[in-house]
Amino acid sequence: MELYIRPDYEVVRNESRCIACRVCERQCANEVHSFDPETGLMRSDESKCVNCHRCVSLCPTHALKIVKTDDTYRENANWEAQTIHEVYRQANTGGVLLSSMGNPKPYPVFWDKLLINASQVTNPPIDPLREPMETKLYLGSRKANIVRGEDGLLKDTLPPQLKLSVPIMFSAMSYGSISYNAHESLARAAEELGTYYNTGEGGLHKDFYKYGKNTIVQVASGRFGVHKEYLEAAAAIEIKMGQGAKPGIGGHLPGAKITEDVSETRMIPKGIDAISPAPHHDIYSIEDLKQLVDSLKEATEYKKPVIVKIAAVHNAAAIASGIARSGADIIAIDGYRGGTGAAPTRIRDNVGIPIEMALAQIDTRLREEGIRDNVSLVVGGSVRSSADVVKAIALGADACYIGTAALLALGCHLCRSCHTGKCNWGIATQRPDLVKRLNPDLGYKRLVNLVSAWKHEIEEMMGGMGINSLEALKGNRLMLRGIGLTDTELRLLGVRYAGESL
Amino acid sequence: MKILANGMHYSALNAAVRMSEENDIEIMNCIGQRYIGAGLSERYIDIHGTPGNALGAYLNGAEVRVDGNVQEATGDTMNAGVIEVHGCAGDATGYAMRGGKIFIEGDVGYRCGIHMKAFRTQKPAIVIGGRAGSFLGEYQAGGTIIVLGENLGGKPIVGYFCGTGMHGGEIWLRTDELTAALPEQVKSERMTLSDEAASLIKEWCARFGKDEKPYLSAVYYRLTPNADNPYRQMYTPN
CATH class of the missing domain: 3.30.70.20 (Alpha-Beta Plaits)
Structure with missing residues (x-):
């Protein structure tokens, strides 16, 4: 002791x-x-x-x-x-104090201070069991030009899109921070659900290339496991600029966790620390970011959308405005409650801003500047339920990333000890005797169950509002009302107080 | 195939390189087009003029020769292949490269070889004829960087913060004395060339038509990290 x-x-x-x-x-x-x-x-x-x-x-x-x-x-x-x-x-x-998972401090959770509307009398509610509800969506830039070919027919100039059957994806968790069986569960669930999982910055295991069409691969400052086949295997490429649990901080996977298999996937030697520097040392400006976005597009022949992921920080709206002009197709924003396999406690608990505020401000800023259609917005950190998803979309998100909720589905009990590498549930560990406790055959089904249940609930809530497609809910802040919020919070979220009619 | 590049947008130029049925491609009048050769695994590309940033990014086995200078981020995240530059290179040359070789006849800018790493049989190498700017080999995790120090013009062979955060690989400096202060993660020894370093220098000499003797018989300092796990003691589980 x-x-x-x-x-x-x-x-x-x-x-x-x-x-x-x-x-x-x-x-x-x-x-x-x-x-x-x-x-x-x-x-x-x-x-x-x-x-x-x-x-x-x-x-x-x-x-x-x-x-x-x-x-x-x-x-x-x-x-x-x-x-x-x-x-x-x-x-x-x-x-330095080291912790894991998301910020547990008693800061306000704005999701819980937002209420969802429902239709009564006029514009009647829709019963999703009887009527079709559209939960399919596309992520990518809508910056298409109308161009006709010599034959007079319209040419398809729409940049590449990701097609999701639910507005929920599994957020970036690297092989190394979580186990092989956890990754297999996520990959198989993404395939069955018609959505995507994200490799994180630890490379893509050779066994999982077959799930490539449901895989988002990450390119982070350490460039672990990044090579031509890795980029080609994926449906989309995510440049990781930051993470909600540790904005402004790099990653550090201790040598002890670099097992043979992790070493092969990250393409680094066994036993040596894997250090991801805090910044990309070739990115000091939006112009530099554009260069990385463009180089990835060149290397993959413009066939895949590029996502830029940032942590929600004080100037997120201005940063997102820059990213939307960098050629990125999708911006992922990670709130300060986002999870992690290891982060300095002081950073996790004190740095960043709530995702609800960042999302509302970014969506507003991009609309004001007339560039909202340049990009899709994906938010995470932390989205805990289908109600959070609905609120996020009404605030302006196109889709959500879930990490912690997905791990809970796999058996995580949120003891927040991932950094010790001794996860008794076989998730955040590389010890073979522990990893085998997570059965991917059961794990993937539990993930499918979770997301399917959320999908039903999203349909119910949308139907209640008289809305039958996600597209009609997106950025529809009149469907939200605040409760227990100050005037400043209402202004930043762009919502009215509960009881305030049109 | 010969491509006249003046006035061409980089995406058109790169598409032409990718689609070429011939393996050998000559690019004439290159004026700053970026990402040339990005991700290519075959091809021999001979460039005349000045290619733009991120030449040979994610290069996967192709060979690129440049008759002139190159700009920033040459060989970014390169996996295999060769880049040979008959001139100088800008900042972040060989960022995070994992394999292949970069030969520079002249100087390199800041942050050359940053986060370079080795993997199994892949061992990246950068050989620089002139001097290197600050942050050479920052976060280096593997591979070999050699700085030959030609035409120093009174300046030090490397700038400040050489090898900061280094935790693998090696840097060879052809110099009689180390003038720059090294960070605490870096250990330096004055020693004769290893066979591996000597063969890289011979290859550099052959590519640029130099006499091997003054390079092979010179005094070198070899920089290596002090430990594989420099940050092990930094944390306390909470």
Whole structure:
């Protein structure tokens, strides 16, 4: 145990139920549980517990529960236990605090302060079970010119588009940060759902080239695994400029996680740290960004849309305006609650802005400048439900990226310990004994279930509004009303207060 | 095939190169067209004039020869092939290259060989005849960079921050003394050329018609990273 740091949780074992079958011991990669041969009883070392609930879920006699410890420091609203522990940890080690998954701090969630409209009497609601609802959409630039060929017929000048059957894609998670089985689940689910998953910046495993038409490949500052076949395999190419969980910060996959297979996919040697610098060192301006966009288009003969992904930061609207002029087809914006496999705690918890604000401001800015049709907008970080998707589209998004919700579908229990590499659910780990706990045959079905259920719910909400296509919902902010929001928040979101009629 | 490039947009020029039925292509009067040879795996492209940025980006086995200077981001994310420049190169030459070789007769700008990396049998190399600007081999993770230091004109052979964040590969500098201060991640040793470095220098000499002797018998400093995992101790799980 680290000096001064008391366990956050207590493992409560109901001795009358426990049969000492030792399942908990075998299941816990953190080695919390052990068998005491002298007493014949199970023991637990709570200091190692990350509260991932693997043991609780698998205990055959329901003998276990994990509770928040009621051991307490002297109460202090300014110095909470977590804050105190962070000081102890840094005094113990001298290290930068490292966390994972999205910002858990109690900042406002604006999705929860937006209400969706419904039709009554006039413009009647539509029953999606009876009537067709259009959830198909295309992502890409709409900048087409009307050009006629010598035969007088219209020439197709529309830039390449991604076709989605639902407005939901799986966001970038690299092989390395998540496991082979997690990637396989995402790829197969994307194929079955008619949408896309994203390789993240860790390259594309050779086994997954066959899912290429449902794959978005990423090009990040480290250029891991980027080569001609990788670019050709994909349906679209995403340039990663930033990530919501760590805006302005690069990535760093420790050498210990670069296994043989990860090494091959990233195209780097085994055991050596994989460092993604914070900036692309060839991009210092929108003009430079345009150069990378254009070079990727040249290398793939203008057949694939190029996405530019940025973190939602204070000047996101101005940045997006530049990106929309850089030749990019799609802008992906990642809010400050976006997940990560590892990020410095202070960055994750303090840098960036809510996706709701960034989206509303970017959509408004692009419309005002008359360049909204240059690009599609995809938002993530964090989109937690079908209602969030509907609100995002009404605020101006074309589609959403989901990451954390997809991992939850695969069994993640949000213990936020991905950076330790010991994920008991087989997701954020490269340890073969842990990876095999995630069965991709089941995992992909769970993802398909989740997105299919959301699709039904989106149709219900759209039908309720009397809207039968996503296109008619996009940017339709009159379908939203705010609640518990200040005048400034309403102005930035571009919505009226609940009760305010037209 | 000969292409007269003056007045041509880069996308038209590149399409002509891609679609050419002949393997050998000569581009005449090149005036700043970008992305020439992007992603190509075959072809021999001989360029007269000045190609634009990102020459040979994602190059995958093709060979490019330039009779003149090249601009920024030459050989960006190159995987295989050769780029031979009878002149000088701009900034970010060989950014993140993973394989193949770049030979520059003259100088290179800032950030040459940044984030260069090796992979299995792929070992990228950049040989520079003149001097290199600041940030040479920044974040270098593999491969070989050689700076031969011709025509220094009183300037140092490399600029500031050479090898910052380096965690793999090697840099050879032909110099009697190291004048620039090196970052703490970089270790330097005065030593004789390895066979591998010598063969790269011989190839550079052959390509530019130079006498090998003064290069092979000179004093070199070899720069390598101090550790494979320079940031291992930086973090505390929270």
